[in-house]
Amino acid sequence: MKTTIGLAALLLATSAAHANVQQDLDQDLTPQYKGFYVGAGLGNTKFESSDDASTSLFEDDGQTVKILAGYQFSKVFALEGQYTKYSELKSGSYSISPTAFSLSANLGYSFENGLRPFGIIGVSALDLDESVQTLQDDSSAAVRYGLGLEYAPVQLKGLAVRVGYEVDFFAIEFVGPGASVTNDYTLEAFYVSASYKF
Template sequence: MKKMFLPFAMVAASNLVMAGGDLQEAVEPVVNVPAVVEEASDNNFYVGVGIAAVSARAADVTPNLFQATKEQDRLGNVDLLAGYEFHRHFAIEGRYTTSFTHDDYTKMRGWSLFAKPKYPVTEDFTVYGLLGYGNVELEESNGSGIEMDESSFQWGLGLSYMFNESFDFFADYKFLANDLDGVIYQGIPTNVSVDSFTVGVIYKF
């Protein structure tokens, strides 16, 4: 009987602690598990609209969005965009642009498909790049004879500010056409470049 009682007594004693003459149940140590930050986006689909200042010019002319020059036409465009955010650091985005005003010579429409790498600088501010492929079509206005319709590599840089969970404000610069063959004025062949600066708002579903 003593042999059977001894193991039970040892097991019971191992679960109790003697403190000041009182028996207390042993307390399991608390293990703090670090929280895992979820990187995936909660709002994956988004759409947006922006107003773009566009410079369509001969490739060897420096763009100037603040002053009219002889071999440049300044355009005002509406940009429509839609995208899908796979991750807080990466999205795919499509854009369509069309002119609603211009200086003298041309009007424009075009489309783009971008890979959009992103880097959150703070909780609200994010910087991003745009790398992709798109089309630019320039059409004549006021009898200028301008003609251009080509697709090429496009790139851009921008930043966004998260106003709330549903809305972001953004501003970006895009280089839409570089040294493309075209007709710039009255049948004169030349190489054409197109730049665009856009400000707008994004709605996240």
């Protein structure tokens, strides 16, 4: 009788321990949709204009560097700040070294398998940083937009990688004798980044 009671108690204890372990494993494998995240990435730089052929004379010298931080509120919405240092763009002896600080809404959907396609829309404070001053003001506001795909496997517990394409769209006013012309430009970057969510 005592042996039977002892075996039953052992079975119950083993079953409870197994249930606790399984519960811990289930919690560990629960996707993390909310939280603060930081990351960094590298990409290329492309400078274009729809109405100014001179952008084709610029050659990029280096890589785009991105540092990002944000907070994901749900499967769908995150608010993201980003510092972007585009590569130096040269045309003869003249060059620009653009940088941008942006604040964007990151809108997408986080699937159970860790994939999250997304788009971003926001605003940037852009500084062209001319090597020789040719503009009255080489700083400008810009519209930031883009899209990408993020992958955050549950097993990596907060780590994520993403590939993305982002654009800063802005206008520059050229003032001449008795007239002014405004041209639209884009600074574009295709990049890869890694981030960690706390």
